[in-house]
Amino acid sequence: TITIFFLVALLTSCKENPKMNLLNEVLLPKPVSVKPTGSSFELTRNTKILIKGDSKKLLENGKYLANLLKPATGFNLEVQTTSKKAISNSIYLVITTQESNYGDEGYSLNITEKHIIIKANTAKGIFRGVQTLRQIFPSEIEAADYQNRKWFIASGEIYDYPQFTYRGAMLDVTRHFFKKEDVKKYIDMIAMYKLNVLHLHLSDDQGWRIEIKSWPNLTTYGGSTEVGGGKGGFYTQEDYKEIVKYAQQRYITVIPEIDMPGHTNAALVSYPELNCDGKATKLYTGMKVGFSTLCTNKEITYRFVNDVIRELSEITPGPYIHIGGDESHSTKIEDYIPFINRVQEIVIANKKKVIGWDEIVSAALKPATIVQYWGRPKNALKGVSKNAKIILSPSDRTYLDMKYDSVTKLGLKWAGYVDIDKAYNWNPSTLISGITKKDILGIESPLWTETVTNMKELELMIFPRIIGHAEIGWTPDSLRVWDDYKIRLQKHAKRLKIMKINFYPSSLIDWD
Ligand code: TNX
Numbered sequence: 001t002i003t004i005f006f007l008v009a010l011l012t013s014c015k016e017n018p019k020m021n022l023l024n025e026v027l028l029p030k031p032v033s034v035k036p037t038g039s040s041f042e043l044t045r046n047t048k049i050l051i052k053g054d055s056k057k058l059l060e061n062g063k064y065l066a067n068l069l070k071p072a073t074g075f076n077l078e079v080q081t082t083s084k085k086a087i088s089n090s091i092y093l094v095i096t097t098q099e100s101n102y103g104d105e106g107y108s109l110n111i112t113e114k115h116i117i118i119k120a121n122t123a124k125g126i127f128r129g130v131q132t133l134r135q136i137f138p139s140e141i142e143a144a145d146y147q148n149r150k151w152f153i154a155s156g157e158i159y160d161y162p163q164f165t166y167r168g169a170m171l172d173v174t175r176h177f178f179k180k181e182d183v184k185k186y187i188d189m190i191a192m193y194k195l196n197v198l199h200l201h202l203s204d205d206q207g208w209r210i211e212i213k214s215w216p217n218l219t220t221y222g223g224s225t226e227v228g229g230g231k232g233g234f235y236t237q238e239d240y241k242e243i244v245k246y247a248q249q250r251y252i253t254v255i256p257e258i259d260m261p262g263h264t265n266a267a268l269v270s271y272p273e274l275n276c277d278g279k280a281t282k283l284y285t286g287m288k289v290g291f292s293t294l295c296t297n298k299e300i301t302y303r304f305v306n307d308v309i310r311e312l313s314e315i316t317p318g319p320y321i322h323i324g325g326d327e328s329h330s331t332k333i334e335d336y337i338p339f340i341n342r343v344q345e346i347v348i349a350n351k352k353k354v355i356g357w358d359e360i361v362s363a364a365l366k367p368a369t370i371v372q373y374w375g376r377p378k379n380a381l382k383g384v385s386k387n388a389k390i391i392l393s394p395s396d397r398t399y400l401d402m403k404y405d406s407v408t409k410l411g412l413k414w415a416g417y418v419d420i421d422k423a424y425n426w427n428p429s430t431l432i433s434g435i436t437k438k439d440i441l442g443i444e445s446p447l448w449t450e451t452v453t454n455m456k457e458l459e460l461m462i463f464p465r466i467i468g469h470a471e472i473g474w475t476p477d478s479l480r481v482w483d484d485y486k487i488r489l490q491k492h493a494k495r496l497k498i499m500k501i502n503f504y505p506s507s508l509i510d511w512d
Helices: 002-015 056-073 123-136 180-191 237-248 265-270 299-314 333-349 358-362 377-385 420-424 455-462 465-474 482-498
Strands: 033-043 048-052 078-082 090-095 107-111 115-120 151-160 166-172 197-204 253-260 320-324 353-357 370-373 389-392 440-447
Touching: 048 056, 056 078, 056 090, 056 123, 090 123, 107 123, 115 123, 123 151, 166 180, 166 465, 180 197, 180 237, 180 455, 180 465, 197 265, 197 440, 237 253, 253 299, 299 320, 299 333, 320 333, 333 353, 333 358, 353 358, 358 370, 358 377, 370 377, 377 389, 420 465, 420 482, 440 455, 440 465, 455 465, 465 482
Parallel strands: 048 078, 048 090, 090 115, 166 197, 166 440, 197 253, 253 320, 320 353, 353 370, 370 389, 389 440
Antiparallel strands: 033 151, 107 115, 107 151
16 A cells, blocks of 8 residues: 555656646637646757758748757757658647638647657648647747756647638837837747737838838938937838748738728828928927828829839739828828729729728728728727627727826827737627627737837837737637636746846736
8 A cells, every 4th residue: 555655646746847847827818628637748959840841831840849949948949841640749730721721820739658649630720729729838948048957848739720811910110110030029929929920010100111122212312310219210121021021931921911091100201292381391300190181192102002012012912002091180081982992993903802990991991902990990890880800909999009097108099998808808709789790800009109119118008918918819719718818828928037138027916
């Protein structure tokens, strides 16, 4: 009996290995199905990453995973292609055609004592599965330098797929410019939570941020400042392509926005002929909205729009161009409607689909045009009545530039305070009465940057709210529970700290 006692004690102590993460407590977003199986896998320097088949993309996934695990473990894991089954001590990535349920982003992740297997229909699905695997490792896996420790992870079976196909984050690079290295860091941060869209707000009153070769003053002059009078900046087309490629490697679609006819002072200051009176405006470094408009009944305006959309379409592999359309308070409605109609035609002629802020519903929407809702239910309903799909960005839930509470230093508060619970506790499918899941493409979290000037501030505003939004976009509403989310988020803080990601320590969570 004594031997049995010791055996049992030994076994339970293994199971309760304090260094191992419990599957149900660490995953963000929460997967559709998680089954812990009570043992563990140990990653060692001899673990192999095996790629089934000769897919180039899958090989890239394997290398991405090896690079992810390298700094903290010090392991130079070998990535190999194979035609055989998973062998012992391997992480096996395989594309399967048998599991139609996975969709194009779903995956299964099976961790046993012997090996780890990730299966999906596409390399995109494998990539999402790799993000899940990453979160199962001890938080120290995210350290930038070598950690002297063992790398056990809990065994289990996970089956997972997203509830919405569009899960986005928007970054406003106009009010304050963020250089391409920062944008790449932003991409890496959102990829961790399985977001798949980066919407870049590239033009506004305060700055024009994308090189347009046929209209060079847009950037050289229109891009020369920002809110507060800083020196602004812009992306060359080469920079932009680099950002797009970086995003593509993480299965994130870049959606560029050129906001018009309002929010255009940076263009109007660069080219006097775009103003109705032919006179250039002045560079603007304040925070007001709604005072500028392109001249909608001059032909040159449409030549301008066509050149911009053409050049942008040529360097944008994704299917969408965002045309803004919001807060055009200086454009008469009888000018606004034909303008939006004509701009939609220009986008379509350039083989792209249109997205616009919800005000565009006053125009005649083209069949594939998508409406991005930011707060007026009437506009969303009108969009749906015109057969448009809706992206939900309710300002009082998803606007990452809103203050958390009355003591938040950065941010605005016109849509109210948005603490972590407010950001998390809502369901897309019941948000607007009359709009159901079939009308919704997905959700997006915009970060407007009037008050946000650098990466530390950016992180403080997006974390941890964006993690909740990522879960809303991915996890079925029926599986989302605030009390359960709170625990996972609290545990996740350690990981953010190790990654040196700044976040808002809201008093709603018992941070350790
Ligand atoms: C509204 S909502 C805007 C932006 C501002 C933001 C500040 C919308 C489509 N436009 O121009 O930056 O509020 O919170």
